[in-house]
Amino acid sequence: MNKIISLSGLFILLGCVQDSPNIQQIENMQFFIDNKKNEEIIEIEPGLQYSVMVNKESISETPKLNQTITAHFHGTLTSGEIFWSSLDTEPLKIELSKLITGCQKAISLMSKGEKWIVYIDPSMAYGESARSGIPSNSILIFEIELIDFF
16 A cells, blocks of 8 residues: 555655646746736737837838848846847857847847837747756847847
């Protein structure tokens, strides 16, 4: 009987461990639900939101995936911890298609000179893979200033 109780306890513990990512996913979903309550937040699609810090008065051309962008990025976690920033250095110059999916989708809607805060679900960033300064399943928040593209 004790073996049955011990095995049952083991299965429950294993089930809890396996559910850990699901708890993070639920917390991430709640973040986006709560964030969307702010009237300044615009949702591109579930798990990808932004607010405009600097807006261009007129709609102009936006970058395509095969174009090279020049932009400043300031990346933080939901805790406010900075994981990367180009603000104190040179802006990043990179082909848009080389960025994480969330940045690709958001930046492809931006015009030159605009500055947005972009909120990206892990499914459009690094997912379960941890990176330097970025734990697995992390929501990424970027301040992005699109300087130029060609």
